[in-house]
Amino acid sequence: MRYDVVIIGGGLSALVCGIRLQRSGKSVLLVSSGQNAMHFSSGSFGFLGRLPDGSVPDGLIDAVQALPESHPYRKVGTDRLREYAGQTIGFFESAGILLHGDPLHNSLRLTASGATKPAWLAMEDVTLFLSGEVSSSGKVLVVTLKGFTDFNAPFVASAFSRMGYTCRLEEVEMEEIASLRKNPTEMRSVNIARALEGQHVLDRFISCVRGKLKDEDTVVLPQVFGLKDTSPLAAIRSRIPAHVHFIGTMIPSVPGIRTQMSLKSAFLSAGGTFLPGDTAVRAGFDGSGSVAAVFTSNLGKTPLEAGEFILASGGLWGKGLDAKYDAVIEPLFSLDVDYPGERKQWYDPDFFARQSFTGFGVVTDDAFRAVKGGKTVPNLRVIGAECGGANPLEEGSGAGIAIMSAFMAADSILGSI
Amino acid sequence: MIHNEHIRSSNFEECIKCTICTEFCPVIEVNPLFPGPKQAGPDGERFRLKNSFFFDENLKYCMNCKRCETACPSGVKIADIIHSARMDYGTVIPHLRERILAGTDVMGTLARPFAPIVNAVAGSKAGKTVMDKVLGIDHRRSFPKYAGHGFIGWFKKEKASIQDSFPSQVAFFHGCSVEYQHPEVGKAFVEVLNAVGVGVRLMDEKCCGVAMISNAMWPQARRNAIHNLKEFRKAGLPVVTTSSTCTLTLRDEYPNILALRNDDVREDIVIVEKFLSDMLDEGDIKLVFRPDYKAKVAYHVPCHMEKLGWSIFTRRLLEMVPGLELTVLDPGCCGIAGTYGFKKENYQYAQAIGQPLFDEIRAEDPEYVVSECETCKWQIEMSTGYKVVNPIVLLYEALDLDKTREANMR
Incomplete structure (x- = not known):
């Protein structure tokens, strides 16, 4: 089977890149080995939440200059970063996803523990703040669903109390949700979101919350609304007479899943081909060192041939890298990986310290082309978390790198760079 | 060093409890009695290994659609774990209904000579009421109609003699439905393959066994699988199919649920669409379409x-x-x-x-x-x-x- 571009990966960077290419007339195939990190999303995207010196930057584009030269953002370059950051909201809107936020500056969002954290753009669930002030009256009502253990409401409430707010905690009990508790391990965000999809169930939930509201001007709810579309969020916001903020639950992430589904639909409706649940296991190179074909576990000996290949396999988390005892390898193409040689330097025994392994990735040239044995592979680009030179977890830059590198890889294949 | 080594062949230890499988399970969305793929699969497996007391008969609600496996980011064979557990711990003995539904080839052979009568009875209100009350087969369900003349009879009479004249050959695993209900599928298969210059051989095949696996008829499923694998080895040809479910069963359920090794023939078992597409890629065949088809x-x-x-x-x-x-x-x-x-x-x-x-x-x-x-x-x-x-x-x-x-x- 032959395509213009074969992308290995099915997460944020793979889908963004695939949509951009397919819409520009390329035939694109995505090989996706199971679902991806979007299912673990906070509901917001980070661009650069923390600089190497620990400070939080305000203007995002200029702050990139403080990053090392090998960083993916430096490869994109500030002019193009500014252009791409400006395009992001429109790009997602064209895929049916409404993002909000200032594309060139950090805002703040509420975390699952009730603290605030820098964020770039956010899905409709997530409220972005310019200051740390969440409620002007100082009174906050936290509402959860009875029996739902993936949202630690008392913990969230105590965090608000520590921040000086008067915080009250209420539980809503509903028959439709209670029936999920027959099977307590499956009482998770997605199942609750499904149960709350029916209009009359949502109506009753809203009136329950209204009944519990006293003099608070702010209501905090878990992110368990709107798996298919965001209409439940709008209904809740318009009918509860207070500012409503949705806070992340334990995985899986309802806003993340909804966003991933929309991106996948946009890719498919542009005419793209998506191989779900398949794994690229082997690659073939031609005499000049270019990738000729990729083979997958499902397709067996049928080669997937293309002129251009993109590796968006998600780093260690996505199995795009494999850690052996004494080496970290890129298993599909045997590309060069950027990591410290000595195992002791891979991690810090202090769990909350900066971890080196969360930044391991493939070595690339200035145009995100992969390096193998010191030589550039002309038709293989590496994007997203698979790309080396950054530490997305430490920097709060995972989504930004995924989107920026996807845009750049697509544009360079399209010849517009 | 134990990482990446499967301690148990079912690899349930690789589950990271992310619940993505549950999100893709069509059953849990509508049926609260089903414990869900994560609980029924890797979570439950941990307990069942300790004590079979933890086996839950509600695992029977799993449809084995495998959508959980397609979604799993960790490659856990969730549906295989569920059906292996049914095999290892299940105590329910298949009743007459299960034997009728799963005995696709036996029932076909019995029904074939009386096809018009069987179809009329199975389609009648009285027939449906009896099947509902006596057997527990829902009266709202329409039964597929048995064809009076099967595929094999047609093939032997019309086509078998010319197959040797083609330069290459495949073995056709037609499955029960082609023989008993939809011979037109088998006929189309033979005509298309012959037109591209490929001869068709039939084997002494038995039902792939998928319905037996679903209905806990494990010894029968294994017997059929062993027989079919022997036939494939004897044929020594690509085994080409027209049914996606037969294909998956022959390739993946034999090793993963019935624990029968098939790695020597697995790669040769393909559905006809893949077979034709691969031949096109290799430049081995050409397809010419009718200009007036719409x-x-x-x-x-x-x-x-x-x-x-x-x-x-x-x-x-x-x-x-x-x-x-x-x-x-x-x-x-x-x-x-x-x-x-x-x-x-x-x-x-x-x-x-x-x-x-x-x-x-x-x-x-x-x-x-x-x-x-x-x-x-x-x-x-x-x-x-x-x-x-x-x-x-x-x-x-x-x-x-x-x-x-x-x-x-x-």
């Missing part, structure tokens, strides 16, 4: 085709047909899952699972639906009234067989 169709990817990952081949072949207006339907389960939707206790869930698909088909309003799975066909035809054809039948109708034959003369 149809508007919707392609439903069966769950097992999705798990095989091979719908791209069907899509590619359909896209080659010049007069075809093709829509690929959203990936969703039709709800039937073989014999599952026939059972009285599952009927309402089967229909609820399939509802989004039925709605989408009605909205598309195609001339007919294309699908590789015979039980999807029965379910969609009964639930929507739209006709469903196997893609090889569409290709047979769209190809100019004479010109294709000429183009493939060697």
Whole structure:
């Protein structure tokens, strides 16, 4: 089977890149080995939440200059970063996803523990703040669903109390949700979101919350609304007479899943081909060192041939890298990986310290082309978390790198760079 | 060093408890009695290994659609764990109903000589009431009709003698439905393969066993599997199929559930759409289509085709047909899952699972639906009234067989 571009990966960077290419007339195939990190999303995207010196930057584009030269953002370059950051909201809107936020500056969002954290753009669930002030009256009502253990409401409430707010905690009990508790391990965000999809169930939930509201001007709810579309969020916001903020639950992430589904639909409706649940296991190179074909576990000996290949396999988390005892390898193409040689330097025994392994990735040239044995592979680009030179977890830059590198890889294949 | 080593062949230890499988399970969405793939699969496995007391008979509600496995980011074989657990710990003995539903080949042989009578009785109100009350087969369910004359008889009479004249050969695993209900699928297969210069051999095949696996008839399933694998080895040819479910069973359920090794023949077992697509890629065959063929169709990817990952081949072949207006339907389960939707206790869930698909088909309003799975066909035809054809039948109708034959003369 032959395509213009074969992308290995099915997460944020793979889908963004695939949509951009397919819409520009390329035939694109995505090989996706199971679902991806979007299912673990906070509901917001980070661009650069923390600089190497620990400070939080305000203007995002200029702050990139403080990053090392090998960083993916430096490869994109500030002019193009500014252009791409400006395009992001429109790009997602064209895929049916409404993002909000200032594309060139950090805002703040509420975390699952009730603290605030820098964020770039956010899905409709997530409220972005310019200051740390969440409620002007100082009174906050936290509402959860009875029996739902993936949202630690008392913990969230105590965090608000520590921040000086008067915080009250209420539980809503509903028959439709209670029936999920027959099977307590499956009482998770997605199942609750499904149960709350029916209009009359949502109506009753809203009136329950209204009944519990006293003099608070702010209501905090878990992110368990709107798996298919965001209409439940709008209904809740318009009918509860207070500012409503949705806070992340334990995985899986309802806003993340909804966003991933929309991106996948946009890719498919542009005419793209998506191989779900398949794994690229082997690659073939031609005499000049270019990738000729990729083979997958499902397709067996049928080669997937293309002129251009993109590796968006998600780093260690996505199995795009494999850690052996004494080496970290890129298993599909045997590309060069950027990591410290000595195992002791891979991690810090202090769990909350900066971890080196969360930044391991493939070595690339200035145009995100992969390096193998010191030589550039002309038709293989590496994007997203698979790309080396950054530490997305430490920097709060995972989504930004995924989107920026996807845009750049697509544009360079399209010849517009 | 234990990482990446499967401690148990089911690899349940690789589950990271992310619950993504649950999100993709069509059963838990409609049936609260099913514990869900994570609990029924890797979570439950941990307990069952300690004590079989933790085995839950509600695992029978799993349809084995494998959508959990397709979604799992950690590659856990969730549905295999569930069905292996049913095999290892289940205590329910299959009753008459299970034996009737799963005995696709035996029932076919018995029903064949009396096809008009059997069809009339199975389709009558009285017949349906009896099956509902006595057997627990839901009275709202339409039975597939038995064909009076089977595929094998036709093949032996009309086609067998010329097969040796072709330069290459394949073994055709036609499955029960081609023999007993849909001989037109087998006929289309033989005509198309012969037209591209490939001869067809039949084997002494038995039912692939998928319905036996679903209905806990483990010894029978193993017997059939051992017999079929022996036939494949004897044939020494590519084993080509027209049913996605037979294909998945022969390739993956034999080793993963029935613990029968098939790695020496597995790669040679392919559905006809992949076989043709690979031949096209190699430049071995040419297809010439009729200029006057026109149809508007919707392609439903069966769950097992999705798990095989091979719908791209069907899509590619359909896209080659010049007069075809093709829509690929959203990936969703039709709800039937073989014999599952026939059972009285599952009927309402089967229909609820399939509802989004039925709605989408009605909205598309195609001339007919294309699908590789015979039980999807029965379910969609009964639930929507739209006709469903196997893609090889569409290709047979769209190809100019004479010109294709000429183009493939060697």
